[in-house]
Every structure is written in structure tokens, then in C-alpha cells.
Amino acid sequence: MSIKNFPRYPLAFLPTPIEELKTLTKKLNGPRLLMKRDDQTGLAFGGNKTRKLEYLLADAIKKECDTLVTMGSIQSNHCRQTAAAARKAGLCTELLLRGKKPEISNGNLLLDQLLKAVITWTDKPVTHATLEAFVEEIKKKGAKPYLVPYGGSSPLGALGYVNAMIELDEQLKQMNEKIDYIVCASSSGGTQAGMVVGKALTGFTGEIHGIGVSKTNEPNSTLEKEFTKIANETAALIELNQTFTEADFFINKDYFGEGYAIMGEKEKEAIHLLAKHESVFLDPVYTGRAFAGLIDLIRREKVDKDKTILFWHTGGTPALFAYADQLLYPTTQFEF
Numbered sequence: 001m002s003i004k005n006f007p008r009y010p011l012a013f014l015p016t017p018i019e020e021l022k023t024l025t026k027k028l029n030g031p032r033l034l035m036k037r038d039d040q041t042g043l044a045f046g047g048n049k050t051r052k053l054e055y056l057l058a059d060a061i062k063k064e065c066d067t068l069v070t071m072g073s074i075q076s077n078h079c080r081q082t083a084a085a086a087r088k089a090g091l092c093t094e095l096l097l098r099g100k101k102p103e104i105s106n107g108n109l110l111l112d113q114l115l116k117a118v119i120t121w122t123d124k125p126v127t128h129a130t131l132e133a134f135v136e137e138i139k140k141k142g143a144k145p146y147l148v149p150y151g152g153s154s155p156l157g158a159l160g161y162v163n164a165m166i167e168l169d170e171q172l173k174q175m176n177e178k179i180d181y182i183v184c185a186s187s188s189g190g191t192q193a194g195m196v197v198g199k200a201l202t203g204f205t206g207e208i209h210g211i212g213v214s215k216t217n218e219p220n221s222t223l224e225k226e227f228t229k230i231a232n233e234t235a236a237l238i239e240l241n242q243t244f245t246e247a248d249f250f251i252n253k254d255y256f257g258e259g260y261a262i263m264g265e266k267e268k269e270a271i272h273l274l275a276k277h278e279s280v281f282l283d284p285v286y287t288g289r290a291f292a293g294l295i296d297l298i299r300r301e302k303v304d305k306d307k308t309i310l311f312w313h314t315g316g317t318p319a320l321f322a323y324a325d326q327l328l329y330p331t332t333q334f335e336f
């Protein structure tokens with residue numbers, strides 16, 4: 001089935017705008033910077049998961065499920081967006097969150113609660129078996145659960161970013177604009193895999209440069225291997241006759257920092273810079289880390305000045321509030 005005919009539940013405000021970051025470009029004295037504002041997809045503070053959920057929710061409704069089930073960390077954007085998508089369609093949400101219930105709910109967790117998601121806490125790593133057991137428990141309550149995969153990164157979820165590349169292609173044509181690099185934060189891979197499939201579909205000529213924010217949890221696996229698998233399965237869904245290999249994925253692994261969701265000085269600087277010079281808020285876990293990587297590449301002159309870079313803002317801003325105490329007191333005095 002072609003992507004145009006694929007069942008999709010509309011959730012996002014599309015197309016998301018493309019904005020030029022003129023002040024920051026000048027400050028960095030680097031290549032021209034544009035930003036695709038997927039932090040503005042509209043649904044409950046937005047983000048990249050909205051696009052994936054349009055396809056996942058349509059599938060849940062087709063299968064007559066009444067409860068979306070998913071898992072993540074305390075400040076998971078994916079969980080907040082899943083809870084919001086469910087509410088929009090009159091469904092319920094059950095979340096399995098890693099960690100301990102904090103005394104005060106903030107950021108994404110506060111929003112999960114306002115969206116009336118049912119939350120179960122676990123201090124163990126979430127494996128496939130834990131999840132299956134969790135789904136069985138929900139069935140026992142008489143609900144019809146639909147398991148939304150980790151980060152929404154199934155082939156179906158990745159269709160959201162195939163579609164996003166079609167959207168970008170149309171925008172660039174209208175603007176008479178050419179992009180040399182797309183830079184985005186990459187984690188569970190649905191976003192970058194969808195973009196790579198979308199690149200093949202549209203003939204987009206730029207390079208897609210993912211900045212890894214965390215290592216893979218799977219033993220004997222690599223991010224490239226996992227992303228390639230998603231891309232090939234996504235291409236099969238839309239009958240795109242093309243095979244992707246690990247060479248189709250550029251994933252920068254220089255910026256993992258102290259680990260997933262640990263905000264370091266680099267991430268803080270990126271958040272401060274974008275707020276100060278562009279009035280754009282990045283998030284502490286994904287876009288802050290990816291943009292910090294981009295700033296570093298520009299400062300070390302790894303990107304030619306005559307290139308045009310599009311940073312794809314994937315959202316996550318509600319998590320800023322959960323990091324408030326660390327954000328206002330950086331230990332380093334930033335350059336700008």
C-alpha cells in the first residue's frame with residue numbers, strides 16, 4: 001500500500017514550520033542554520049512521537065483496542081504523547097515507568113497525570129518479558145490493550161517520518177531551498193529510519209546525520225543494525241522496492257556524555273544559547289544533546305561554511321521543568 005493510502009489518525013498540526021536561525025548562525029560564525037519545528041506538532045506540547053502515533057493509533061483503532069500501553073523513563077516524552085494521543089481518540093493509557101514515584105510530579109510526569117494515564121512504577125529494567133506480563137495484567141482487568149513499542153519505533157511508527165520527509169520535500173520546493181545536512185537526535189531509531197526511507201522515496205539529496213543520545217540496550221547489537229532493520233520493514237510496508245544497509249545510517253556516537261538523560265555542561269550550554277539567541281527551547285535529554293554536538297562540530301570546523309544545515313527539533317521541552325534546579329546554575333561560564 002502506498003504511504004498516501006495508509007490508515008492514519010490525524011493528531012499533528014502539519015506542516016510544521018521551518019525557521020532560519022540567523023542570530024545564532026552569526027554568533028557561531030558557521031554554516032547557515034535552519035530548524036524544522038517538530039516541537040510544534042501541536043498535540044500536548046508536541047514532539048516527534050506525534051507523527052509516529054498517527055499511524056500507531058490508527059492501527060489500535062482498527063484492531064478495536066481500547067487502551068494504549070507503553071513504557072519509558074519518568075520524563076518520557078513518548079509516554080506523555082501516547083497518553084495524549086489515546087485521550088484524543090477516547091482511549092485509555094497504561095504506562096510502565098522506570099524509577100520511583102517522586103514526591104512532586106513535574107514536566108512530562110505531571111502531564112501524564114493530567115491526561116489521566118494509569119501509571120505503574122518499576123525499579124527493574126524493562127524487558128520484553130516484563131512487558132508481556134504487564135499486557136496480560138491489563139487484559140485481566142477486562143481491557144483490550146494495544147502495545148505501543150518503545151519510543152514508537154516500529155515500522156508502522158516510522159511511517160510518520162517517511163511522511164515528514166514528503167512534507168519537507170514540498171516545503172523546500174516552495175521555498176526554493178536546498179539542504180546539505182539534516183541533523184537530528186537519535187535514540188530508538190524510528191525517526192532516523194523513517195527519514196532514510198523518506199529520502200529514498202522523495203529523492204532528497206542531503207545527508208541525514210543522526211546524533212546518538214544513548215547506546216543500544218541490546219547485547220551484540222549496534223544502533224546501525226537496529227535502524228536498518230526498521231528501515232527495511234518500513235519500506236516493505238509501503239512496497240518501496242529498496243533494501244537499506246548499515247551504510248545508509250550515519251549515527252554520531254561522540255556525544256553520549258555521562259549517559260542517557262544525564263544533562264552535562266554541553267547540553268546546558270546548548271539550551272542557554274538557543275534560548276538566548278533564538279528564543280527556542282531545547283530539551284535536556286535529546287535536542288539539547290544533539291544541538292550541543294552540532295555546535296561542537298561547527299566550532300571544530302567539521303562542517304563547511306557554505307553548507308546549509310537543517311536541525312530537526314524533535315521536541316521534549318516539558319522535561320526542561322524537571323531539570324530547573326540544574327539549568328539555572330551552570331558550573332561553567334558560557335562563551336556567549
Ligand SMILES: *Cc1c(COP(=O)(O)O)cnc(C)c1O
Binds near residue numbers: 047315
Ligand atoms: C524520542 C525522542 C527522540 C528520538 O527519536 P527516536 O525515534 O527514538 O530515535 C528525539 N527527540 C525527542 C525529544 C524525543 O522525545
